[in-house]
Amino acid sequence: MAESIPVIDFTPWVTDSTPESRRVTAKELVKACHETGFVYITNHGVSSEVLDQAFAWTKKFMDMPLDSKMEAKHPEGSIAFRGYSWPGLQKANQVLDGNENAVTALRVTPDFNENYNYGSDENKNELNTWPSDTTIPGFKEFCDKFYWDCWKTAQQILRALAVGLGMDDEDYLLKFHDGHSNQISLRHYMPIAAAEIETKQKERLAAHTDFGSVTMLFQDDCGGLEVECPGQPGKFIPATPIENALVMNIGDVLMRWSNDYLISTMHRVRLPPLEDRFTGEARMTRERYSIPYFVSPNRDTIVECLPKCFDENNPPKYAPLSWAEWLTMRSSTAWAK
Numbered sequence: 305m306a307e308s309i310p311v312i313d314f315t316p317w318v319t320d321s322t323p324e325s326r327r328v329t330a331k332e333l334v335k336a337c338h339e340t341g342f343v344y345i346t347n348h349g350v351s352s353e354v355l356d357q358a359f360a361w362t363k364k365f366m367d368m369p370l371d372s373k374m375e376a377k378h379p380e381g382s383i384a385f386r387g388y389s390w391p392g393l394q395k396a397n398q399v400l401d402g403n404e405n406a407v408t409a410l411r412v413t414p415d416f417n418e419n420y421n422y423g424s425d426e427n428k429n430e431l432n433t434w435p436s437d438t439t440i441p442g443f444k445e446f447c448d449k450f451y452w453d454c455w456k457t458a459q460q461i462l463r464a465l466a467v468g469l470g471m472d473d474e475d476y477l478l479k480f481h482d483g484h485s486n487q488i489s490l491r492h493y494m495p496i497a498a499a500e501i502e503t504k505q506k507e508r509l510a511a512h513t514d515f516g517s518v519t520m521l522f523q524d525d526c527g528g529l530e531v532e533c534p535g536q537p538g539k540f541i542p543a544t545p546i547e548n549a550l551v552m553n554i555g556d557v558l559m560r561w562s563n564d565y566l567i568s569t570m571h572r573v574r575l576p577p578l579e580d581r582f583t584g585e586a587r588m589t590r591e592r593y594s595i596p597y598f599v600s601p602n603r604d605t606i607v608e609c610l611p612k613c614f615d616e617n618n619p620p621k622y623a624p625l626s627w628a629e630w631l632t633m634r635s636s637t638a639w640a641k
């Protein structure tokens with residue numbers, strides 16, 4: 305099984321190249337998602353200028369006093385990933401049966417990060433909570449534009465996956481995604497002394513798989529994201545930042561949709577792999593920012609084994625799944641009660 309994360313240049317897919325070179329790129333993408341579940345994509349279409357702005361806005365939001373961030377705080381009682389979530393409110397986990405006691409036990413080691421989450425204003429099931437435009441002028445305007453910029457790239461990824469899986473209809477997967485169910489998380493991992501992580505007093509982000517179809521992650525140059533090697537539980541490798549590349553991964557729903565052909569791989573955030581990211585005797589690591597864009601199917605989607613992913617020798621492994629139910633189950637354990 306793969307022990308490194310492949311890098312794919314998306315240029316042939318997004319530019320006006322021949323159907324054959326598009327198909328080759330799509331196949332490469334699917335191979336990586338089959339073997340590793342994680343892949344770096346370069347030349348993905350979100351410009352470096354836009355990404356610089358996205359990180360600058362994230363920093364600007366996180367640098368605000370707590371009172372201002374709490375203007376947009378995660379609504380109490382809601383399980384939707386929306387608004388500002390302060391350190392300790394969320395706990396990433398892999399509890400798949402909704403067992404509250406199991407999550408309470410995990411919360412003894414809090415996830416030491418803060419994040420701001422939003423989606424489409426037209427998503428009436430998961431309502432946005434914005435800070436006011438007087439508090440942070442221009443923030444919402446940028447965030448909305450960035451969301452739809454990312455969606456352009458995500459649509460290309462969904463198309464490439466369909467082609468790479470051998471489907472005749474390039475839009476087969478895309479048809480279940482209208483873009484309004486996606487979510488962006490602006491994430492800030494505060495500086496922390498290495499010992500606090502090493503002695504498990506705190507985590508930065510606990511090991512988990514993502515719930516949805518695919519995730520596109522933009523990260524700064526700090527490092528710390530780790531990916532589990534498929535077939536080797538507990539063995540994680542670093543997803544060291546590559547400038548301007550996004551890190552794409554498959555989520556649970558696409559794994560199930562593809563009859564386990566595309567794999568939803570566990571990942572977590574720990575200490576950076578590079579020694580120069582630490583200072584002083586306490587080995588304080590620097591802060592880290594990351595921006596995942598979670599791509600999810602439309603709320604009413606019933607996930608049933610994709611054509612090309614089953615035959616008489618490889619029958620569908622799973623009963624149809626309601627995306628809304630899966631989302632509710634996986635989201636419900638994320639929040640402190």
Ligand SMILES: O=C(O)CCC(=O)C(=O)O
Binds near residue numbers: 509529594
């Ligand atoms: O911050 C990162 O690098 C990973 C974030 C992540 O895995 C998530 O939010 O699901």
Ligand SMILES: [Fe+2]
Binds near residue numbers: 571
């Ligand atoms: Fe994740």
